[in-house]
Amino acid sequence: MRFFLTIIFIIIATPSFAVTFNGSFVQGSFILGKTDPGSKIFIDKKKIRVSKDGFFAFGLGRDRKNDVIIKINEKKIVKKVFKREYNIQRIDGLEEKKVTPPEEVYERIKRENKWIGEARAINTDLVFFKNKFINPLENAIVTGVYGSQRILNGKPKWPHYGIDFAAEEGTEIKAMLDGVVTLVEPDLFYTGGTLIFDHGHGISTLYMHMEKILVKKGQKVKQGDIIGTVGSTGRSTGAHLDVRLNWFNVRLDPATVLDIKN
Numbered sequence: 001m002r003f004f005l006t007i008i009f010i011i012i013a014t015p016s017f018a019v020t021f022n023g024s025f026v027q028g029s030f031i032l033g034k035t036d037p038g039s040k041i042f043i044d045k046k047k048i049r050v051s052k053d054g055f056f057a058f059g060l061g062r063d064r065k066n067d068v069i070i071k072i073n074e075k076k077i078v079k080k081v082f083k084r085e086y087n088i089q090r091i092d093g094l095e096e097k098k099v100t101p102p103e104e105v106y107e108r109i110k111r112e113n114k115w116i117g118e119a120r121a122i123n124t125d126l127v128f129f130k131n132k133f134i135n136p137l138e139n140a141i142v143t144g145v146y147g148s149q150r151i152l153n154g155k156p157k158w159p160h161y162g163i164d165f166a167a168e169e170g171t172e173i174k175a176m177l178d179g180v181v182t183l184v185e186p187d188l189f190y191t192g193g194t195l196i197f198d199h200g201h202g203i204s205t206l207y208m209h210m211e212k213i214l215v216k217k218g219q220k221v222k223q224g225d226i227i228g229t230v231g232s233t234g235r236s237t238g239a240h241l242d243v244r245l246n247w248f249n250v251r252l253d254p255a256t257v258l259d260i261k262n
């Protein structure tokens with residue numbers, strides 16, 4: 001009888017199951033997972049893609065508080081999300097027109113946000129996201145970080161979801177990862193010359209305030225290719241590059257995939 005139970009125990013306790021997570025469960029993190037090919041995965045009840053070789057990706061938002069519920073086949077994994085502290089800056093006594101955009105551009109902003117939203121919603125089976133990112137500039141001097149927020153005249157502004165790099169106008173920008181160009185816009189209201197790349201499974205990157213754009217929509221770009229140059233287009237106070245990383249509509253911290261010091 002004992003022998004019999006032991007056999008049953010082994011069968012139940014060792015389903016062929018393995019998972020690894022590359023990335024920390026901290027607000028803003030990009031997380032690359034690997035499991036058995038053919039697995040079914042849900043993140044917080046959202047079914048996500050798994051590549052033929054078992055890779056999957058997801059991320060944690062800036063203000064995420066709840067635990068992450070990961071279901072792989074029938075197994076449930078619960079991960080606690082660690083909080084971060086963000087830099088909050090209050091500036092009062094500003095002229096009102098510096099705080100809110102003029103009403104005549106509202107429609108334009110709405111339209112442009114829709115284009116960006118559509119590019120971020122793209123869900124393909126590309127698997128470029130599983131490779132290591134490289135810095136977009138040769139000298140990556142960080143001047144703005146993810147998560148920081150300004151409160152102007154008591155109004156909380158949209159948090160900063162990117163990494164700003166200081167660079168001179170015209171500095172060449174490299175693609176951080178292989179990808180397919182999904183949006184090319186030379187002059188958006190806020191972000192100026194803007195590029196979006198799809199890296200598969202809902203992972204996208206953005207490049208903003210660009211001067212020249214050297215790629216076309218639908219083009220497959222290799223990591224390290226020159227995609228354009230640094231500018232000061234859109235709402236920008238000087239030449240710099242702002243890059244962003246998303247998992248669908250969740251804005252992630254590019255510092256979690258780049259080789260930079262904060």
Ligand SMILES: [Zn+2]
Pocket residue numbers: 144160162163164242
């Ligand atoms: Zn920025």
